[in-house]
Amino acid sequence: MELKKIMVVGAGQMGSGIAQTAAQAGFEVLLHDLSEELIGRGLGNIGKNLSRLVEKGKLNEQEREEILGRIQPAPLLEEAREADLVIEAVMEKMEVKTDLFRTLDGILGKEGILATNTSSLPITELAAVTDRPERVIGMHFMNPVPVMKLVEIIRGLATSDETYRRIEELARRMGKIPVEVNDFPGFVSNRVLMPMINEAIYAVYEGVATPESVDQVMKLGMNHPMGPLELADFIGLDTCLSIMEILYEGFGDSKYRPCPLLRKYVKAGWLGRKTGRGFYRYEA
Structure with missing residues (x-):
């Protein structure tokens, strides 16, 4: 059919x-x-x-x-x-x-x-x-x-x-x-992408660099069209957290543990572009 x-x-x-x-x-x-x-x-x-x-x-x-x-x-x-x-x-x-x-x-x-x-x-x-x-x-x-x-x-x-x-x-x-x-947590795209985003958030959380600097490094040094934190805001930080939790639960591996700063932003309602604020501020 x-x-x-x-x-x-x-x-x-x-x-x-x-x-x-x-x-x-x-x-x-x-x-x-x-x-x-x-x-x-x-x-x-x-x-x-x-x-x-x-x-x-x-x-x-x-x-x-x-x-x-x-x-x-x-x-x-x-x-x-x-x-x-x-x-x-x-x-x-x-x-x-x-x-x-x-x-x-x-x-x-x-x-x-x-x-x-x-x-x-x-x-x-x-x-x-x-x-x-x-x-x-x-x-x-x-x-x-x-x-x-x-x-x-x-x-x-x-x-x-x-x-x-x-x-x-x-x-x-x-x-x-x-x-x-194949049917594994996060499939391929998010199993690779989300830990990178999570690690970028850790870099901000630990004071390694500002969100702007982290994104510049990935855009200019790795030729990414969009920095990981800008991308996280575009996806929605609540969605990023949900996927990280699924990876963490599915694999039971600490490398998938969501960054505390990600949890904090989601609890604050700073979800990225859709709420006007995440790692960056957006005009309505």
Whole structure:
């Protein structure tokens, strides 16, 4: 069965980016969130992103309208029964995702695939709460989704070869480069990235250097396009902490222990760009 209609659950930065990318690739998209207001906000962000592409000459106005026309708001989760694939992009908490997967498992058609955009949680554990573990898979997109080419595709213990093949093909149709990864905490991207960010935070915590200096060293010395602390603010410090905790719990290794300064900032509500303050201050 060809994948034609996709429901994206979660209309935030990641979910709206996935919806936009799928619609640009020609797929019919249903966009769901907890309220019509959140869905509307996500659609508004997609519209702005597409308008910027028109301004840059990468799309014309008609193409913009056609892409937007392929994305329909879906305030009811039950509308997932119309979809061939559901990609969830909700908060990075196992209990939230497992509750969602249990519900979707009872709504989605028998041949439907459940995919998660989790950046670190075990696919096998998510699949185990469903009656279709062979059709559960990880699709970890990078942020911002419309720009970044990589998609980590993660098999759970029971994920079938057919499910993997179809999702790999889907990722290519969306203009992405799929990379197969096994089901370990943090997969590859965050298992490598987050300890680097955490160590950069330790360098500030221990007074080795200021955030500006740490970022300059990594940009000028290692040719990174963005410093690790600037990147942490972009990702969200709460997300960084959550992933570090998953790595620490999953491996039981002290090298994954979250820096106390990271915990302190999160408790203070300094989460980065989305709150206007993290390691740097941002204009509203």
